[in-house]
Amino acid sequence: MKNAKSIAVGAAMLCGVFTASVASAATTLESVKEKGHLQCGVTSGLPGFSQPDDKGNWTGIDVDTCRAVAAAIFGDAKAVEFTPLTAKERFTALQSGEIDMLSRNTTWTLTRDASLGLNFAGVNYYDGQGFLVNKGIGVDDATQLDGATVCIQAGTTTELNLSDYFRAKGMEYKPIVFDTSEQTVQGFASGRCDVLTSDRSQLAALRSKLSDPDSAKILPNTISKEPLGPVVRQGDDQWFNIVKWVLSVQINAEELGVTSANVDDMLKSDNPNIQRLLGTDGDMGAKLGLPADFGAKAIKQVGNYGEMYDRNVGPDTPLGLERGINALWTEGGVMYAPPVR
């Protein structure tokens, strides 16, 4: 029965995809370990947060957040693959399991937490929405923006905040919605819009991308709260805890004065807080399903939160952002991590 055979082969080829029986649901940690790398969703290019260079090497605070998780799991901060995503794609990509964690300057909101099947594992940057305007239009304050054309990136909370803000102030606006931040800047630079709106941390970076940065300025208004942080899927609490606590360990490390430079010395520290942090006393890692020294590895290879901040967005970088509210709680900011204990 040659025909039947060929049909069967064809059918098997077409449907072979489905024949893999619904595998026993492996935990995210197991599947990450099996793959040998962490798949992390980032932006397709946003200076300071996640940006590839000519060679495809990624840098940024969001990228470092992923690297720290990889270092905690594998002891190797390089065991990460980055998936560049547009704002539109990001949640679907995370929900569908294409990526293991999303670290893409994503704002923590109730809807996203509750109905998108996502969990926000902390905050790695406290931001707020602002406006970048063309100096030529002679505006000093956001309340003068009635009737303005606004360039904005699709699928962001900024899109909603903008609408709320203008409605509350009884003003009109025209939104021009682009897929990527690059196109948004291109649209603003070509004069399509009077105003570009985004998180304030971005505005400085985007302004530096203009061919004439002096032609634009950032308005003083902040119209929203934008706590940005890494996101994981709901339903895997162990994985949620891992991402949450790697970030917390980094923040705690800054508070305790542990840096990538002194972490090896600190291993000998007799401060019990530091001992727990670095895994020299008590096995905190085991509770998360990680090696005991996961904290030490993450700090050694990526650094504490302060280092991560200074390296990517701090005053000495092109973005030049002061710590502000992102300073530790002990220094007047709101960065406050629960204790490792």
Add this chain to the structure above:
Amino acid sequence: MKKQTFDSKPAGPKPWYDPRVRAIFFQVVAIALVFWGGWVLIDNTLSNMESRGISTGFGFLDESAGFGIIMSLVPYDATMSYGRTFWVGLTNTLLVSAMGVVTATILGFIIGVARLSSNWLVAKVSLAYIEVIRNIPLLLQIFFWYFAVLSSLPSPRQSVDVGGAFFLNNRGLYVPEPVTQDGFGLVWGGILAAIAAVIGIRIWAKRRQLATGAIFPTFKVGVGILFLVPIMSYFLAGQPLEWDLPALKGFNFGGGISIIPELAALWIALSLYTASFIAEIVRSGILSVSKGQTEASKALGLPNGLTLRLVVIPQAMRVIIPPLTSQYLNLVKNSSLATAIGYPDLVAVFMGTTLNQTGQAVEVVAITMAVYLTISLLISLFMNIYNRAVAIKER
């Protein structure tokens, strides 16, 4: 030697060699495979969605959307529902598709005929147009018109000003909007009366021609009536029309009708691109009409224009219509590239922002695909009906 027996029943083909049995077998297998595949797919999706805590169902369509859209043919503001954003996107898709179909058809016919022109220069320029435009990706052309051409336009305050009524700047093209006043009903009446009169004259002229052979200049008289009667009724009613002129208000122009650059770029690119394909279809359609037809009509003394209009084009249309349909379908599908430049079409608004704000990818994508499927089936249906109407009636 054994004698052959013929009385026993001839051994029919074994059941698995019987084509009918086989056919049934294969079809049952196919159906089973499809159902099984579908079931596995749906089961996977549902269990994946459940285990990941993704909400399902179409309830989100009634929730408030909360984001603005730059351009809408149906009333919309941010307080309206996600369901409304669907209609906004759909009407915008239909708008740019309809505009594109009209201009691409006109342009395509002109270029297709020009391609066969006896004027060497005109024919070669048309050929160059076709060969250049259709070999460059549409997305690239959209980018070119949007990012490269737009940035060379002036800002609103330095607009290109035509007679204080038309303005062109990097925010779009602004034209005056006619606002009808009281008494405009008379003008509408005049327009309707003119159309009715032209149809009447046409019927009368045809009958007269059949009866007496005398030709009545229907076209010229018709055009005259169509222009004169509405204009007369306009003045009779006391000019009940005012123009809302665009004017610089704040940052942008207000008033009048505006065509936003996103729409313009998409429209231009879709029209130019599709026209290059339509031109080739028109050319091969005209070439398919045998030379004898042209010669016969010339022998009858018909001038060139009438030969084209009465003899060649009606026959060429039979060849042109089917591929033309698929070009229209392509144009509608290609309008989804709007998302790359921020024109709020169905894919950009509904499958973009709405999908992202609600996170219900499966529902939103299913609705979007259903819409395109419906549009495509409708276009095919209308074209089939038309095709049947113009098909050769064999006697």
Add this chain to the structure above:
Amino acid sequence: MAESTMKAPKKRIDPVRWARENLFSSWHNTILTLLVGYLIVTSVGPLLNWVLLDANFQGSDPSDCTGAGACWLFINQRLNFFIYGFYPEEFQWRVDIMFGLLALSFAPQFIERFPGRKWLGLFGLTGLPIVGYFLIPGGLFGLEEVQSSKWGGLMLTLILAYIGIIASLPIGTLLALGRRSEMPIIRGLCVVFIEVWRAVPLITVLFMASVMLPLFLPEGMNFEKLARALIGITLWQSAYMAEVIRGGLQAIPRGQYEAASALGLGYWKKMGLIILPQALKLVIPGIVNTFISLFKDTTLVLIIGLFDILGTVQSTVTDPAWQNVAVEGYVFVAFCFWVFCFGISRYSQNLERKLDTGHRT
């Protein structure tokens, strides 16, 4: 084809007479000629200045673009990125080999009497993908692995279009046979598959493939983003391919089917040995045309975040160091596509003329 009509043997061409016949045959033709001529003269001059005469070719950074014309040195500087994407420089020879093999298998197709032309073509369709499968991603035979996320530029465009067309050929053939089948259910399934895929825009297909496919698959089963885009492109393309091949199947005279059946051939032998070889040969131009449109459509992958050639250009024209190079970038991409598409379409037209032996109704 109008321009292929045979010329009369050696006629002295009188330019004045030629112009009078072809340019100024009547008063409206004269006006048309003058108008079009004026438009050409006024537009070609500045264009030529911009593209060539005033353009900048030499130099290494943006400040060298001093002339009023195009800044081609921008293309020059980023050419490597436009061709290979993020593919590591030390392994680019692997891509170069593939480019070479591609040219070797298909360039001779344009030359009528090239020895072994058919075998080279066959290699291009079968051997080339296999070689590429091992060479480009690496990871075997001591070749360093290069993640597919690093592929980009022209190379990615070619990979997408090439695999899309090769993979959609067999699927499209099966679908076309199914649509012509006498079994109503099989026919119905194929019709639904073909019509649904043809009705939806490629963007929605790519979006589904890039972010939703994992949602449909069992947990733990996943493909790379590029592979998913390829699955989407292939299924979409095979629906179009099916329609092209169906056209060929319909063009085969009934007698061929009947003769094959009369010889006692079964369905697959009849199709495989008699019908398909004729039908496929008949639709080669059609297949080449769908290839051209697929080739152009691969630019859409930039919307799902893959860096094809347009994607790499689009991402570099925003570089603030180079001011206003958008037009140069777009013109460069347009030129690349144009050269490929125009060349291939010329080839298909040639073939069409050669295959058109006049027995079609």
